[in-house]
Amino acid sequence: MAVRAVRGAVQLEQDEAGHMADQVKQLLTAILDRNGLTADDLISIWFTATPDLHSDFPAVAARELGIVDVPLICAQELDIAGAMPRVVRILAHIESDRSKADLSHVYLGAAASLRKDIAQ
Template structure:
């Protein structure tokens, strides 16, 4: 079994706690579903947010999805002028038999603009 990194992102409409949690749950669920993953295959997830997102830690949403034993980390993206605002990103490290070329990265809503080459 290989270790793979899966990327994903979602752009928030507003920086409000419930919206951030719902959007992050949607993102995590979409990554899991697109890659046919169970929580037992998760090694860890690193979440980043743009500097304008302060309402809650995205890891709270993953915990709400039952990922209490998965190591989770939240941090802030580099604050680059002109960058897409209100974005939650993730990088999930997983164990999978899928070859790298079959890994499905998930970019939702406005975040699809970040990686048009691989966004679903």
């Protein structure tokens, strides 16, 4: 098994805790499903949120999905002029036999425009 990293992002329609939880759960589930992963394959997850998101911690959604024994951390993205607003990003460190090229990075909705080169 190798240590790999898989990325993803989603743009929220509004800064509301329930909406954030739903969108982050959808993103995290898609990352796991598209890469054939389970919670046991997760080493750690970094969540970042743009500075305009204040309603909750994105990591709450992972805990609500039952990911309870994986280290999680939340951080704030840089406040760059012109950057896409209301975005939550995920960087998950995983154990996998897949090559880096075989990993599916997941960018949902409008967030797909952030990384057209790797979004699937």
